[in-house]
Amino acid sequence: MSVTAAKGFTAAGIAAGIKENGNPDLALVVNDGPRRAAAGVFTSNRVKAAPVLWSEQALKGGQVSAVVLNSGGANACTGPTGFQDTHATAEKAAEVLGRGAIEVAVCSTGLIGVLLPMDKLLPGIGTAAAQLSEHGGEKAAIAIKTTDTVHKTSVVSRDGWTVGGMAKGAGMLAPGLATMLVVLTTDADLGDETLDKALRAATRVTFDRVDSDGCMSTNDTVLLLASGASGVTPGYDDFAEAVRQVCDDLGQQLVRDAEGASKDIKVEVVNAASEEDAVEVGRSIARNNLLKCAIHGEDPNWGRVLSAIGTTRAVFEPDRLNVAINGVWVCENGSVGADRDLVDMRYREVHIVADLAAGTATATIWTNDLTADYVHENSAYSS
Amino acid sequence: MSVTAAKGFTAAGIAAGIKENGNPDLALVVNDGPRRAAAGVFTSNRVKAAPVLWSEQALKGGQVSAVVLNSGGANACTGPTGFQDTHATAEKAAEVLGRGAIEVAVCSTGLIGVLLPMDKLLPGIGTAAAQLSEHGGEKAAIAIKTTDTVHKTSVVSRDGWTVGGMAKGAGMLAPGLATMLVVLTTDADLGDETLDKALRAATRVTFDRVDSDGCMSTNDTVLLLASGASGVTPGYDDFAEAVRQVCDDLGQQLVRDAEGASKDIKVEVVNAASEEDAVEVGRSIARNNLLKCAIHGEDPNWGRVLSAIGTTRAVFEPDRLNVAINGVWVCENGSVGADRDLVDMRYREVHIVADLAAGTATATIWTNDLTADYVHENSAYSS
Known part of the structure; x- marks a missing residue:
């Protein structure tokens, strides 16, 4: 389920040693096509983490082959070294997967102002790639948790096509940590402009209207990847509604898992x-x-x-x-x-x-x- | 001290029975002249309490003879009845003091959405008037406390003239309650336009920059009354600086008494x-x-x-x-x-x-x- 509910995607989630407690901390989501269309929305905070700056560039081409996500460190406010680390992450994934680095999006979540342990992260990408599976969605969702008490996934299936996704976030901004991260996948056969339109329409009335503590993250990212593997091209309205439903469901899960909340x-x-x-x-x-x-x-x-x-x-x-x-x-x-x-x-x-x-x-x-x-x-x- | 540090002012603070626990809850500040110039700044919240709506009108004439302040109820969101109650409060004070009702400002603080017990408040005005004294400033400051743990006063004296005042407020907005209330008095011989200019300049860089919890009250009021009783007309800059100092001191006292704060x-x-x-x-x-x-x-x-x-x-x-x-x-x-x-x-x-x-x-x-x-x-x- 999760990001692998839609055909054409594999995923993995492993413990790379980024978190000191040994919990899973690295996820990989790969689009095996035939299409690799993608859209993304990012935090409007003007202080953006290195992975946000990188992924915004990656999305400009409208193509994403893979997403590397790590918990255990936000790589925000980490200067030029932090950006080089994100770049190296994308390069490593590209090398392992045989894709172009500019088609690899990167998401990070964890403490602001701390450099990532690249000696753990880079080898972890190889390990994760070796475990990529059509059943890996659940493990990927678990690996991106920070203070989340549960992992969050959602799937909507229609006539021959599916939209699924995973999310992390406990409220909008976690303690000492940051970030709501969401990756949505679909096997609908659609181009990046349609994805972008549907994703913006959905996030505007879902994630943008979840406000746990008024604090805006430096790392918030929502990605939507389409493989086209179903061979079905749904009508825009049907597709947009499915994306909205998945976003709404994941948003509700964020609210219900907000830090310390009783209501x-x-x-x-x-x-x-x-x-x-x-x-x-x-x-x-x-x-x-x-x-x-x-x-x-x-x-x-x-x-x-x-x-x-x-x-x-x-x-x-x-x-x-x-x-x-x-x-x-x-x-x-x-x-x-x-x-x-x-x-x-x-x-x-x-x-x-x-x-x-x-x-x-x-x-x-x-x-x-x-x-x-x-x-x-x-x-x-x-x- | 407090509002009676400046010559030409008397004040009183009593327990009128508005608060169920029997604590002081009604204060009266009277300007005995010879001048009765006044200026005021009020909450910018668009949902304004009845006493704010009334006092804004009273201040338009540039003259205030007396201020009635009560704790134990904010008289906010109380509809036409609440406004009539404020009007009746001003009328009663005017009658007792032999002044015009439109020269009586009213301030209330306490729970929003509850009507004041007028059967307690109106007789209390007579009781308070009978206790008016040049030494009543302290008692008045005590009578306006809500969740304040201490009463707040400040005085600055210069060559022959004085600016003094009292404040209530525990942070910017108290629990279930509302309001920062401040009354400043001076015996400087100045007109309402000068008072207005000095007061706005002072509040802009003092009270307006105290932000305990980001919540804006329906009742915030800062009044400055001048009796002219010193016979001294200070230069504008000297006067404005004295007003700023008193506002800054009272503002700091609000911060230090903010609800639950440890820093x-x-x-x-x-x-x-x-x-x-x-x-x-x-x-x-x-x-x-x-x-x-x-x-x-x-x-x-x-x-x-x-x-x-x-x-x-x-x-x-x-x-x-x-x-x-x-x-x-x-x-x-x-x-x-x-x-x-x-x-x-x-x-x-x-x-x-x-x-x-x-x-x-x-x-x-x-x-x-x-x-x-x-x-x-x-x-x-x-x-």
């Missing part, structure tokens, strides 16, 4: 004047530390929702705002609504609806509560 | 292309939850500083960024600098310098670490 919070903004407004408001609510603490305490503190809405530039009138928490409209017309004691917050999923009463656009942002465990996981004393 | 973090951005860039970068660093957790764990995690800088629109080149933590340049040219083990983080104050290498502008933002205690204080289960 998954679905922030749904409705009746906004525009989708941009809905996203801005949803993000502002999702990033409000006070609200996230209140939700952790199972306190339906709608005042903090209004306070968060009030910091945005969205179109709204304060005295027309409505807020529901788990189905109870606790705020009506900007003021006290139904009795907050009616709100049942015992379950892990919490649903907040913010009604801007300003139009018809909607957007949903997923986030988590803020907990003492999050603080512990992200403070050095916990490691 | 006070000074984020100094240097060599920015513009002051706007410096402020944007400083704020982005100060709001990064991952960094705030790392500082709590005494981990000089400079990668999280770079990651925060990378999310801004400021002018910089990633490979020219430098970061010092407590005097050690742990990041040089966007990469690994001095040994992070050299950083001593045992003390409460932490000093981060972010060098953008893009110009000559600077700005300093003050924030706190993110702790399990912050989560506890802001979750309902802690109350």
